[in-house]
Amino acid sequence: MKRNPRKLRWTKAFRKAAGKEMAIDSTFEFEKRRNVPVRYDRDLMQTTVKAMKRITEIRKRREMAFYKQRMAGKKDIERVHNNVLIEKNIHLVAEQPIRNKVETDKVKDVQKNMEIDS
Incomplete structure (x- = not known):
C-alpha cells in the first residue's frame, strides 16, 4: 500500500x-x-x-x-496544564494545606473577577 x-x-x-x-x-x-x-x-x-x-x-x-x-515555551504550558489538572481533581489530593491553598486561590480569582466586572 x-x-x-x-x-x-x-x-x-x-x-x-x-x-x-x-x-x-x-x-x-x-x-x-x-x-x-x-x-x-x-x-x-x-x-x-x-x-x-x-x-x-x-x-x-x-x-x-x-x-x-x-521546547522553550513548553514548561509554562505544562505548568498551566498541571494546575488545571489539580483543580479538576482536588478531591484526590491528600494533604489538607494544599487543598486549602487551591481553594483560597480559586476564591480570590472569583472575587477579583467580580471587582473587575463591577
Missing part, C-alpha cells in the same frame, strides 16, 4: 515538514552523494575522517540548540 511519507508520523519527511527536525542546515551538504569516484589517498582519507567527526560535533550542537528553542 502506497502512502505519502509526509503524512506518516514516524518518517523523516514528516518530522522535517512539521518543524520537529532541522530541515535546512549547511552540515547536510557534506552528506550528499558524490558520483565521481576519487582515487584512494591516505592523507585525503585521514582529513575526511577528521572532518566527519568535526561535522557530527557541529550538527549535534545545532540540533540541541534547535530542540531547546523548540
